[in-house]
Amino acid sequence: MREVAPSTTFAFSLLASLVRHGVRDIVVAPGARSQALALAAEQLSRIGVSGSQSDSSVGEQVRLHVRIDERVAGFLALGLSVETRRPTVVITTSGTAVANLHPAILEAHHSGVPLLILTADRPEELRGIASNQTTHQPDIFGRASRWSIDEPAPMPESNVAERGIALAAQASSIATDAHAPGPVHLNLAFREPLSSTPTAEQLAALLAAVVSGDVVEHDTAPASSATTEIPRGPRTIVIAGTGAGPEAEELAHQGGWPLLAEIASGARFGRNLIIGYRELLAQPELADAIQRVIVFGHPTLSREIPALIGDAERGIETIAIRGTRSEVYNPGHNVARVLDSVTVAETVPGQDTDREWLGAWLTASRALVAEHEAETLAEHPETKSPDITTSRSETPASQRIFVKAELAAVRATVTRDMLVDAVWRASWPHDRLVLGASRLIRVADRWLPGKKIPVHANRGLAGIDGTIATAIGIAIASAPALTRVLLGDLATLHDVGSMLFGRGEERPRVQVIVGNDGGGSIFDMLEVAQSAAEESIERVLFTPHEVNFEGLAEAYGWRYVRVSNAGELERALTGAGAGPELVEVILAR
Numbered sequence: 001m002r003e004v005a006p007s008t009t010f011a012f013s014l015l016a017s018l019v020r021h022g023v024r025d026i027v028v029a030p031g032a033r034s035q036a037l038a039l040a041a042e043q044l045s046r047i048g049v050s051g052s053q054s055d056s057s058v059g060e061q062v063r064l065h066v067r068i069d070e071r072v073a074g075f076l077a078l079g080l081s082v083e084t085r086r087p088t089v090v091i092t093t094s095g096t097a098v099a100n101l102h103p104a105i106l107e108a109h110h111s112g113v114p115l116l117i118l119t120a121d122r123p124e125e126l127r128g129i130a131s132n133q134t135t136h137q138p139d140i141f142g143r144a145s146r147w148s149i150d151e152p153a154p155m156p157e158s159n160v161a162e163r164g165i166a167l168a169a170q171a172s173s174i175a176t177d178a179h180a181p182g183p184v185h186l187n188l189a190f191r192e193p194l195s196s197t198p199t200a201e202q203l204a205a206l207l208a209a210v211v212s213g214d215v216v217e218h219d220t221a222p223a224s225s226a227t228t229e230i231p232r233g234p235r236t237i238v239i240a241g242t243g244a245g246p247e248a249e250e251l252a253h254q255g256g257w258p259l260l261a262e263i264a265s266g267a268r269f270g271r272n273l274i275i276g277y278r279e280l281l282a283q284p285e286l287a288d289a290i291q292r293v294i295v296f297g298h299p300t301l302s303r304e305i306p307a308l309i310g311d312a313e314r315g316i317e318t319i320a321i322r323g324t325r326s327e328v329y330n331p332g333h334n335v336a337r338v339l340d341s342v343t344v345a346e347t348v349p350g351q352d353t354d355r356e357w358l359g360a361w362l363t364a365s366r367a368l369v370a371e372h373e374a375e376t377l378a379e380h381p382e383t384k385s386p387d388i389t390t391s392r393s394e395t396p397a398s399q400r401i402f403v404k405a406e407l408a409a410v411r412a413t414v415t416r417d418m419l420v421d422a423v424w425r426a427s428w429p430h431d432r433l434v435l436g437a438s439r440l441i442r443v444a445d446r447w448l449p450g451k452k453i454p455v456h457a458n459r460g461l462a463g464i465d466g467t468i469a470t471a472i473g474i475a476i477a478s479a480p481a482l483t484r485v486l487l488g489d490l491a492t493l494h495d496v497g498s499m500l501f502g503r504g505e506e507r508p509r510v511q512v513i514v515g516n517d518g519g520g521s522i523f524d525m526l527e528v529a530q531s532a533a534e535e536s537i538e539r540v541l542f543t544p545h546e547v548n549f550e551g552l553a554e555a556y557g558w559r560y561v562r563v564s565n566a567g568e569l570e571r572a573l574t575g576a577g578a579g580p581e582l583v584e585v586i587l588a589r
Helices: 006-020 035-047 070-084 102-111 160-175 200-212 246-255 277-281 304-310 355-379 396-410 416-426 439-447 467-478 489-494 521-525 534-542 549-556 566-574
Strands: 025-028 049-052 055-060 063-066 088-092 115-121 147-151 183-189 227-230 236-240 259-261 292-296 317-321 337-339 341-344 432-435 483-488 510-516 559-563 581-586
Touching: 006 035, 006 049, 006 160, 006 200, 025 035, 025 070, 035 063, 035 088, 049 200, 063 070, 070 088, 070 102, 070 115, 070 467, 102 115, 102 183, 115 160, 147 160, 160 183, 160 200, 236 246, 246 259, 246 292, 246 341, 277 304, 277 355, 292 304, 317 341, 416 439, 416 483, 416 510, 416 566, 432 439, 432 467, 439 483, 439 521, 467 483, 467 489, 467 510, 483 489, 489 510, 521 534, 549 559, 549 581, 559 566, 566 581
Parallel strands: 025 063, 025 088, 088 115, 115 183, 147 183, 227 341, 236 259, 236 292, 292 317, 317 337, 432 483, 483 510, 510 581, 559 581
Antiparallel strands: 049 055
16 A cells, blocks of 8 residues: 655644644645645545544534635635634645735734634755745744744654644644734645645544644633723713624623714724714814723724824823734823723712713714714705605696605616615624725715624725635634625725636625725825825825726626616615625726
């Protein structure tokens, strides 16, 4: 019987052990040097791994996802891990393939998302001699990886299976560390033969060795976190950035404090939620009275919040909740304390929540929202809902007035406010909503009301890359739920390769909603628009395009819907199908 190549033995041992440690998704990008890993992943996806730590009597099924582009593969893995809260394995070959993972790894690093990056490499004797497709891969991701190891090529005489088992245990433990989850990079050298095909008996023996192997155990107990009790006294606001979670809303409710929650915070709901917080932070009667700020997550959608916290002259005490991100949010290095978690001291006789403080914020917020709605209606009167009483009138003139108003509302041009509001209203608690780093997320953050639904945005570095791939990962992992993606045209074009699925793979319910205004209109809102020449902005910032999105959808096998008015938008959102769909919404610049 032909012996199994060391590369194949190592690949099966490593991947099967990672599955035993909780991995359920493997993303593969093609390549010759990584073939042992890719082939092992494909076989494991068909046969599973018996002897799972969660239940030794079952065979765990592994989902395999194949992508041509490594950048797409990295962001797909990110989305899978965001939804499953498990580390996802990414496999690539050597050279530029590794570098293409960097954007997704940076996002995972700054957002605290566990990934297991397996990159194939040349053995020591082929390095530094200008060998084809070879560069310096060890520690290529620098501080963005929680742990990086340059693993020598497995040799026939070495304990190959045992090494794969031990490496899997250590890598999965570090990637899922409760205090600081994130990417782990295993740079794996392979010598020829780069793979072999084990017989059924050999494969069974390999998996049996993994199941019965002495796994290197690491402390995987939940991280203990100290809870600090804080007094009610100072006039406090609770700020929730991306990834804050419901704990921020719970604390605001417990303390009776205003809650300033970004759209992707996971805390944008509850009775204490303040809408229009940017404008309110510019009102001295409110902002100047703030004495304490408690920050959850990573606020990125306004300039007012970092300006408030970073201004040492205000004398505001700022408390940051640590979370699982790699860095603590600390504008101007002005955060006084960093805590694991907080709770509010119980009230004592004569002391109650500061109802006037909360009331002032809520009253100002409601007035601001009403003013915004009035301004919007004045600017777009055709969007006003028709008077339902006129539809019941027996007077033909009144009925004509109703029909005319109804037609005007249906035919109304879609605005950004209308778009984000319609998507928000159409999304249910069991759906998923992903927001791209476009102008639309700021519109949504500014005026949308509270609603407890799962919202994700890649705000670790707030790049426009990888939005569709991340959303598809979330959609696959949350099936059969519907995942909606709302983003701009440039963010869509930046990640269009993500629309390509592997043959025979699941095509989830994902609706990519593209607000197409012909370019990057977000730059029209920045200071540069007041200082640079219009033609310069047009060429290098707005970056106009004439892409045919219908043709794009057809090329990738997606259903396409074009929206140019309010009625078409409503039909598109309520008519989401069972597979991937691209909805192009025409917007004015």
